[in-house]
Amino acid sequence: xxxxxxxxxxxxxxxxxxxxxxxxxxxxxxxxxxxxxxxxxxxxxxxxxxxxxxxxxxxxxxxxxxxxxxxxxxxxxxxxxxxxxxxxxxxxxxxxxxxxxxxxxxxxxxxxxxxxxxxxxxxxxxxxxxxxxxxxxx
Numbered sequence: 001x002x003x004x005x006x007x008x009x010x011x012x013x014x015x016x017x018x019x020x021x022x023x024x025x026x027x028x029x030x031x032x033x034x035x036x037x038x039x040x041x042x043x044x045x046x047x048x049x050x051x052x053x054x055x056x057x058x059x060x061x062x063x064x065x066x067x068x069x070x071x072x073x074x075x076x077x078x079x080x081x082x083x084x085x086x087x088x089x090x091x092x093x094x095x096x097x098x099x100x101x102x103x104x105x106x107x108x109x110x111x112x113x114x115x116x117x118x119x120x121x122x123x124x125x126x127x128x129x130x131x132x133x134x135x136x137x138x
Contacts, residue, residue, distance in 0.1 A: 009135050010074035011067050017130035018066015022059045024126040025119050032115055065091055066127055073131065080128050088124020092117055 069087050073079045079087060 005074040006135070007071050007074055010070035010072075010131075012070070013131045013135035014066040014068065014070015014073075014127075015063045016066070016134055017070065017127045018062040018064070019059055020130045021066060021123045021126040022062025025062070025123045026058060028119055028122045029115075032119075062123070065094075065123075066131070069127055070131055070135065073128075074135075080132075082124075084124035084126075084128025084131075085121055086124070087127065088120045088122070089117065091123060092120040 069079065069084075081087075
C-alpha cells in the first residue's frame with residue numbers, strides 16, 4: 001500500500017464528491033426557501049431567502065472545487081480540518097464573495113449571510129464525507 005500522495009485518486013474522488021456536495025447544497029437551499037413567509041407576511045418580514053441556483057453551474061463549480069480539494073487533501077491532509085468545514089468556509093470567500101464582503105445596509109438581519117455560510121459548511125462537510133468514502137481517510 002502506497003503512503004504517498006495519490007493525485008489522480010484525489011482528483012477523481014474530489015470531483016465526484018463535489019457533485020454530491022453541490023446537490024446537497026441545492027437541497028439545503030430549497031429547504032431554506034420553504035422558510036420564506038407567504039402573502040402579507042412577506043411584506044413585513046425579513047429579507048427573502050436567496051433563490052436556489054438552477055442549471056449546471058452549481059455542479060460545475062462543485063466539481064471544480066471538489067477536484068481542487070481532493071488533490072489538496074492528498075498532499076496536505078490537514079486541508080480536511082473540521083471534516084471539510086474549513087474548506088467549506090474558504091469556498092464561501094471564493095465562490096460567494098458577496099456573502100463575506102458586502103452587507104446590504106437596508107437589511108437589518110444577518111440571515112442571508114448566515115444562510116450562505118451555512119450552505120458552504122454543508123458543502124464542505126458533504127465534500128469531505130464523500131471524498132473520504134471514495135478515497136479513504138488521509
